Amino acid sequence: MASGSSGVLAGAFVLVALYLGGARSRLHHLVLKDDIRQKVHLNTFGFYKNGYMTVNMNSLMVNEVPISDVDGTTLGFILDKTNSNGFASYLDDDLGFCVLKKTPNSDAVVLLLLDFDSNEVTVRTSAEPGLFPKIIPVLNEEVEVQEKKNIQENREEKTLHKDHARRDAPVSPNTAFKYPLEQRGDSYSFQFHFKVTTDDQQGLYNFYFYNCYSKDVQTNLLKFSIDIVIEEKNPDSFLSAGEIPLPKLYIVMSMFFFLIGILWVHVLRSRSADVYKIHWLMAALPFTKSLSLVFHAIDYYYISNQGFPIEGWAVVYYITHLLKGALLFITIALIGTGWAFVKHILSDKDKKIFMIVIPLQVLANVAYIIIESTEEGSSEYGLWMEILFLVDLLCCGAILFPVVWSIRHLQEASATDGKAAINLAQLKLFRHYYVMIVCYIYFTRIIAILIKIIVPFQWKWLYQLLDELATLTFFFLTGHKFRPASYNPYLLLSVEDEEDLEMDDVVTTSTAMGEGVKKVKKISNGPSEERESMA
Template identity: 35%
Template sequence: MSSRHLALFVCVVAIVASACEARIMKLVLENDARRFVEISKFGYLVGGTLDVGLNNFSCSSMEFRSPEERVGLVLSQDETVLEYEKSNAGSCFFDAPRSVLDSARALFLLMDFQKQQLEVRNLSFPSIDLAEISGGVSRFAINGSKPAGASFLDFVGQKGRFQVKFQVVFHEEGYYVLTYHECKQTAFFHYGISSFSGTSFQISVVEKNPSSYLSQGEMPVASIYMVFSAIFFALFCIWAFILLSKKENVYKIHILMAVLVLLKSMSVMLHGLNLHFIGVHGQQLEAWAVMYYILHLIKGSLLFGTIVLIGTGWTLFKNFLVERDRKLLVIVIPIQVLDNFALIVFTETEIGQQRYEWSKRLFIFFDLICCAAVIIPILWSIKHLEQASQTDGKAVFNLQKLRLFQQFYIVIICYIYITRIVKYLIQFTIPFKYMWITTVIEELGTALLFLWTGAKFKPAPNNPYLRLSQSDEEEDSTYALTQSGVLEDVIFLSSKHKSKRGANAEDEVRITLQESLMQ
């Protein structure tokens, strides 16, 4: 990569990173035709606060004559609202059955454009304080000392655009979801898309717990990353010591593995620092974010590239890559780079943006392609060894290599299963306060993969992997020359047994080169 391309790459990452505002979020919608917008999801402790500022609100029709035609915000204590909207496309949550509304424990904030008020309706909601943020602050309690019933906030309007600011203080911990809804009887297409010109507004949301801007389930994550950074650095030091003490048995792939572990340690450390600054300041610091994203891109590409190289046996079984292996690397590495960029885009996209779901699907798609691609060379090697063990007279060594590749295949499958499928299954089933467990599972799975791979591929004379590479040195060099076309007409003679005493030794292959080279 030239210096010009590298500078462009860093600038792109910096621009993307600077757009990430983490827990201090600002969402801008212009002529958005959706009738339902998911704004924020956050795990609050007792005393946590939610500050909302809605500015420049306007929609195509401000006068809703029917009581059923309403616009407003909904604050709920679980994902019942989201599940209802996804399973009842075209309907409105304001019109949901009473049983659904009660189970959702929702707070309605309905917009009255004529009276310029925001009507607050409590539906079995936990105890909170709701305060209007303006010149004169009016505070009233929900499920508190004030009698039940509708309350109002000033919904100030000017030139057809309205604004309101309020703060919610939570007295019960939980996972709260803030959503925007627009209900009009004749204004919808299918899948929640409105038939009129749409709605425009800017909404700023600040989510904060008493001691951190992080959600309750994310608070321990920064410390977890720091611990795993130390673990990966310790693995790097151990691996570097082994390489220095066994120089005569070190291959290029061993050095590549050392670089990978070091990059992993640095990437995890920067990720932890990034989350720490988000917890303290509510947003990430640009310098740390840029360094993290760059290292994450390099580390991700190197991880999958190293798995592919090990799967093809590069430097362990052969000192070259055939055309098929090179093509696979050319495919896997760019896909992994795109996957990491998709992750960055997914991270910086606000949850209410229309491209949020698209970014999420793109990230999952590229991630699955990368996982499938790294398995291909292992399957090729297993298939090749199964065929070779029956035809080339070196059945013992080929069967040993076959078992080793099968072990490597199983380990990679387990790694992908644990860090992808199991991680997401746990994420969807455990309570929000224990979301940090998914981070432990992912990083622990990576650490175990590094430990197993290091144990199997460590540079030692008695290592079965490296012993196989020494036995195949002559075969691989012959194959490389044949592939290059230099010895296209070379004649292979049948092997002879030296003696009965050496009957269990490998057959001796002699290549007659003189006649071919004389021509």
């Protein structure tokens, strides 16, 4: 098992290095070739007042379909303001009809339609003036000179209002304004600048690219190739509004994990006579977690200040994150099998669990690393998201099996080996640990995610806070239940209670938590043997 695990980890480290070239940042550069998707989610970002986004579509090419067949509502962009991740009512109103062909009926949606016949970008919205941020075209030098001439002519003709609306003002409701779409051969490009100027405009914005051709024409698919650069920034940070507190949060939480690691080592040193090997494995976990959070904080610090991470720090973070994840599941699985506490060897069935859980957990962490290092709009991003969800679910389910097997083993042993009281106390311990694992999994995988969806855009960091607090609590309770102490209430069963202890009461009751088992060390040069005794 050790050699296989080391091979898997080594392979994972190689993948870390391979995929880090596209490490996540807030300066996005997405290149798609011959893509046929109808909807590409380019990015999501929470803007405070004076935050901005600059979009530079360097190149857009249409393949397989003549450009003359592509009308002004076939390809385009949608900028949508939403209150939370995952809710965009306008985009989900009519899944059978392309949203580019609809008239905007939401105050939080702007359509940017590409018209290749007239080489123009048409902007449409139903938002009231001042409610939606400004959409300002970024023009090249030739177009800028021509625009200035047009403005001067319009001043003379007293039509200044229209041109100012085109260049500097928010788009009026139920109207459309046009910006130049530059053509160079078969390639098209344009740029625009988006800025939040009032408190009411603050919020979480999603940016999409839509291809509506395949919705109407089934005989042939429109393939597009696009090269787009997106820069997004808040006044003092490149991080989204809900991510700005994360560097400080991770540093503070790393200190808590380091402190409980120091506390655990102190307990091990002061109770050395009662220490098992697994206790030292448990000691490595909070320190690894602490290091992972420190490097995560450094990673986010550089993203906040310059828009992209430093590659060296990112590599170290990914490595410690992978080690932490693998170590967590290995420790939980070892405790769940009862190794060292109930039995001193792993059965073939236990070993098979490790052969499944460890590679799955490494795969889950590799999927997380690839997702973090891949642009959200890329085609493989969604695939790896599905892999991560499935593998993480399998890992969480697999680590429950050793605990269930230990509970079943103790139930059978309590009725056959003459140590009913001791086995039943151990049984309660593992039943409580099973409940702990289930609660931890449900909270970190479901409840915390729901909180992330519900809270306002600037409070998204609460998800990370609750996740780290749940992990800290799980570590603390696990250490408390399995701590190496002679008078541990979970590992000690009193003689006075043995005669009164009824098997049925213990097996069917999950609330009693005052009994346990005490381990007496074997002395190699003495006549005593290792035994399970009652205080």
